[in-house]
Amino acid sequence: MTTSEPTMPPVxxxxxxxxxxxxxxxxxxxxxxxxxxxxITVFFLLGSTYAGMIRTELLTPNGNVVSHQNYNxxxxxxxxxxxxxxxxxxxxxxxxNFLIPMMIGARDLAFPRLNLASWYVYTLGxxxxxxxxxxxxxxxxxxxxxxxxSIYSHTNVTTMAVGVFITGFxxxxxxxxxxxxxxxxxxxxxxxxxxxxxxxxxxxxSIIMVxxxxxxxxxxxxxxxERVFHIGIFDPALGGDPLLFQHLFWFYSHPAVYIxxxxxxxxxxxxxxxxxxxxxxxxxxxxxxxxxxxxxGFLVWGHHMFVSGQSAxxxxxxxFLSFLVAxxxxxxxxxxxxxxxxxxxxYDAPMLYALGFIGLFTIGGVxxxxxxxxxxxxxxxxTYFVVAHFHYxxxxxxxxxxxxxxxxxxxxxxxxxxxxxxxxxxxxxIFLGFNLTFFPQxxxxxxxxxxxxxxxxxxxxVLNVMSSAGASILGVGYMLPLFYLxxxxxxxxxxxxxxxxxxxxxxxxxxxxxxxxxxxxxxxxEEAYAYRPEENASG
Amino acid sequence: MSNHILPIKTYVAVFIALMVLLAATVAINxxxxxxLNIVAALSIAVVKTFLVVLFFMHVRYSHxxxxxxxxxxxxxxxxxxxxxxxxxxxxTWPPLGR
Amino acid sequence: xxxxxxxxxxxxxxxxxxxxxxxxxxxxxxFGGLFAAYTAYRYQYGAGFAAASHHLNMLLGAAxxxxxxxxxxxxxxxxxxxxxxxxxxxxxxLLVLTMLLGxxxxxxxxxxYHDKFVHHLVPGASFVWEGTxxxxxxxxxxxxxxxxxxxxxxxxxxxxVVLVVAILAARGRYTPQYHNPLEITGLYWHFxxxxxxxxxxxxxxxx
Numbered sequence: 143m144t145t146s147e148p149t150m151p152p153v154x155x156x157x158x159x160x161x162x163x164x165x166x167x168x169x170x171x172x173x174x175x176x177x178x179x180x181x182i183t184v185f186f187l188l189g190s191t192y193a194g195m196i197r198t199e200l201l202t203p204n205g206n207v208v209s210h211q212n213y214n215x216x217x218x219x220x221x222x223x224x225x226x227x228x229x230x231x232x233x234x235x236x237x238x239n240f241l242i243p244m245m246i247g248a249r250d251l252a253f254p255r256l257n258l259a260s261w262y263v264y265t266l267g268x269x270x271x272x273x274x275x276x277x278x279x280x281x282x283x284x285x286x287x288x289x290x291x292s293i294y295s296h297t298n299v300t301t302m303a304v305g306v307f308i309t310g311f312x313x314x315x316x317x318x319x320x321x322x323x324x325x326x327x328x329x330x331x332x333x334x335x336x337x338x339x340x341x342x343x344x345x346x347x348s349i350i351m352v353x354x355x356x357x358x359x360x361x362x363x364x365x366x367x368e369r370v371f372h373i374g375i376f377d378p379a380l381g382g383d384p385l386l387f388q389h390l391f392w393f394y395s396h397p398a399v400y401i402x403x404x405x406x407x408x409x410x411x412x413x414x415x416x417x418x419x420x421x422x423x424x425x426x427x428x429x430x431x432x433x434x435x436x437x438x439g440f441l442v443w444g445h446h447m448f449v450s451g452q453s454a455x456x457x458x459x460x461x462f463l464s465f466l467v468a469x470x471x472x473x474x475x476x477x478x479x480x481x482x483x484x485x486x487x488x489y490d491a492p493m494l495y496a497l498g499f500i501g502l503f504t505i506g507g508v509x510x511x512x513x514x515x516x517x518x519x520x521x522x523x524x525t526y527f528v529v530a531h532f533h534y535x536x537x538x539x540x541x542x543x544x545x546x547x548x549x550x551x552x553x554x555x556x557x558x559x560x561x562x563x564x565x566x567x568x569x570x571x572i573f574l575g576f577n578l579t580f581f582p583q584x585x586x587x588x589x590x591x592x593x594x595x596x597x598x599x600x601x602x603x604v605l606n607v608m609s610s611a612g613a614s615i616l617g618v619g620y621m622l623p624l625f626y627l628x629x630x631x632x633x634x635x636x637x638x639x640x641x642x643x644x645x646x647x648x649x650x651x652x653x654x655x656x657x658x659x660x661x662x663x664x665x666x667x668e669e670a671y672a673y674r675p676e677e678n679a680s681g
Numbered sequence: 682m683s684n685h686i687l688p689i690k691t692y693v694a695v696f697i698a699l700m701v702l703l704a705a706t707v708a709i710n711x712x713x714x715x716x717l718n719i720v721a722a723l724s725i726a727v728v729k730t731f732l733v734v735l736f737f738m739h740v741r742y743s744h745x746x747x748x749x750x751x752x753x754x755x756x757x758x759x760x761x762x763x764x765x766x767x768x769x770x771x772x773t774w775p776p777l778g779r
Numbered sequence: 780x781x782x783x784x785x786x787x788x789x790x791x792x793x794x795x796x797x798x799x800x801x802x803x804x805x806x807x808x809x810f811g812g813l814f815a816a817y818t819a820y821r822y823q824y825g826a827g828f829a830a831a832s833h834h835l836n837m838l839l840g841a842a843x844x845x846x847x848x849x850x851x852x853x854x855x856x857x858x859x860x861x862x863x864x865x866x867x868x869x870x871x872x873l874l875v876l877t878m879l880l881g882x883x884x885x886x887x888x889x890x891x892y893h894d895k896f897v898h899h900l901v902p903g904a905s906f907v908w909e910g911t912x913x914x915x916x917x918x919x920x921x922x923x924x925x926x927x928x929x930x931x932x933x934x935x936x937x938x939x940v941v942l943v944v945a946i947l948a949a950r951g952r953y954t955p956q957y958h959n960p961l962e963i964t965g966l967y968w969h970f971x972x973x974x975x976x977x978x979x980x981x982x983x984x985x986x
Contacts, residue, residue: 250784252794318801325746326794327784353757356805360812364925373902373921374914375816381914386819389765390812440760444768455771459764663786686862696852700845707841710984722980729976737855737969744793747800754804758811762818769819 148638213596221284233405247329267309317351343408406543418485491565495546502538527587558634572619578612827915850880
């Protein structure tokens with residue numbers, strides 16, 4: 143902590159130019175990060191609105207708020223928007239864009255124009271999506287399963303598929319940029335094993351983006367062809383095989399789950415280290431576990447197809463391989479916990495999110511093992527057990543990490559501190575609201591309530607009311623940061639370069655940073671997380 | 682990743698080799714070898730790819746990192762083909778558990 | 780020529796080359812979806828695929844392979860010319876030759892496509908197949924058009940990019956010290972060539 147009053151630099155990346163043009167044509171990774179922040183927040187609010195409508199419908203056993211057709215559209219649009227337009231871009235394009243060059247001591251990403259193009263491509267894809275939504279939505283489920291999506295559905299599948307196709311290129315551009323930047327732009331002395339674990343996590347994420355996304359792009363293009371020209375590739379009536387679609391779809395869409403969770407894991411590593419004032423226990427193995435998750439994540443997609451008619455032999459192989467992903471994931475959880483041991487822990491809001499992440503991700507991960515078990519999955523497939531499982535990973539995991547990271551680096555991004563007490567309150571409200579929303583769904587699913595129906599037997603109402611009540615608490619929890627973070631833009635106390643006393647190159651430069659990030663290229667001479675240099679001399 | 686300059690005659694030699702391999706592909710296709718036809722054709726395609734990648738694309742003289750990314754591209758394609766074929770290949774096998 | 784985010788020219792060049800290779804890995808997977816579909820259906824529909832493949836003109840396919848391989852040679856020579864500091868006209872000439880060969884490839888492809896239209900071998904409502912295994916043959920032609928069509932789109936893009944690079948080369952932009960755009964355009968061109976090297980046996984040579 144600084145002894146004198148912290149100050150803001152007179153000129154920084156935010157106030158160097160106020161024109162609209164300087165934002166829309168910017169090549170500064172920090173400004174592009176903010177463009178993404180605004181865009182994904184819009185989509186998050188849109189996706190949340192759909193979620194709110196779903197939970198309202200499910201308050202009562204009878205479908206008396208929306209028709210079954212509209213309910214199908216609600217959960218489809220909720221899934222599509224949250225996955226492709228919020229969760230996948232969230233941490234990479236906002237925190238990754240802002241932090242990767244700063245963490246490695248570079249002036250910018252390797253390809254700044256490509257970075258800007260990524261935002262425009264994302265926006266174009268978003269326009270198609272909003273068009274599809276306004277025109278009446280899509281009812282196929284976010285999975286676009288054929289032949290329903292390609293032949294029978296009378297909703298705006300083509301427009302939506304075009305939107306997802308285009309947005310995929312945003313992902314590819316961003317991933318490609320990160321890979322090259324991390325390989326080629328590191329400051330002198332910054333070896334791979336001195337990198338913050340967030341950088342490792344983003345690197346692993348980028349690998350998935352670059353190698354997985356093109357497959358869903360070509361697959362959706364084939365769905366579009368079948369839909370528009372009635373040329374069969376997936377439709378059994380035309381000699382096609384619908385399971386081929388599922389293979390190609392999940393080849394990307396299962397690894398996509400790791401696109402969502404890996405960056406959060408990276409954020410959590412930063413938070414745990416800073417707020418327990420310890421070097422991450424077993425740094426190297428945590429770093430490699432990110433890469434291992436990225437690679438093994440590509441070998442398990444068939445566990446989404448256990449009851450699809452896929453050969454039972456393939457099911458056996460995929461079931462076995464799915465268990466392997468648990469190993470690197472568990473390593474991370476154990477190592478974060480071990481990092482806390484004998485740390486000097488402070489419970490600032492980002493740390494609350496990080497601790498919440500560890501608990502919720504563990505529940506989500508362990509229930510994932512239930513689902514990877516072939517026999518067990520046959521019982522709970524397509525029930526709320528699955529819904530609860532992936533929301534524990536995606537909301538309890540990915541969004542917790544995103545919120546924690548946003549708070550942690552907010553002072554760096556804006557130069558001002560957020561109100562700590564409000565932030566802690568919001569973190570607790572989100573944690574409680576989340577658990578109340580989704581824990582009952584594990585029980586519902588285990589009791590046999592199927593997903594994707596707008597009516598259900600009366601016996602399930604109590605648990606559904608609990609879930610809907612939790613959703614409204616969760617909604618309040620998400621609205622709080624929206625207000626106090628905006629408030630802090632003008633009224634928050636000046637943060638100074640390093641309000642947390644954190645380690646890492648991004649904290650060496652003023653907050654907000656100058657456009658070129660560093661006055662001089664930093665030279666790195668110590669390990670990451672050297673919070674206790676006397677104890678960690680050996681690394 | 683040095684800016685290695687190959688002599689022109691290397692490029693010409695590689696080109697001639699590629700043309701010979703093309704002729705070989707067409708010639709072998711004239712002979713009926715059953716399943717071996719596709720194996721031969723794809724093997725020749727792989728050899729051609731190696732020639733183009735190593736010489737025309739300079740990978741032979743590139744940094745190890747480039748080798749890794751060339752390998753990664755083809756390796757991931759193998760994952761996609763091999764694991765999806767586990768399903769298609771074993772669908773007609775006798776059912777499990779009985 | 781050195782952009783602000785880089786420390787020196789070699790860092791910039793290595794980044795450009797690595798970026799292109801990462802992009803090519805993406806491209807492999809983009810075509811990979813079609814290759815996976817091909818593999819699955821070829822396994823299931825072997826007989827129909829063989830029958831359908833007989834209607835492709837193997838000679839035109841082989842000629843096109845030769846055209847593309849030659850264009851790869853001229854492209855490699857263009858990069859070489861820039862490396863050793865040949866005159867702008869020399870570099871641009873080789874690039875124009877590459878471009879023309881690319882156009883020749885697309886011309887031959889257009890002749891083949893036209894032939895398939897005339898013989899009602901385009902999948903969809905107008906598909907006519909004399910013989911059994913109609914669905915299987917139609918699937919083969921679906922994959923034929925999808926794979927060669929995607930490849931042709933890449934060729935079109937390639938021709939456009941080579942044209943731009945040729946103009947820049949003619950203006951003397953590329954020197955032994957700086958020719959990154961030319962070098963990575965070359966990588967892309969060779970990659971599109973490699974895709975065809977696989978498409979040719981997979982589509983034309985099913986005995």
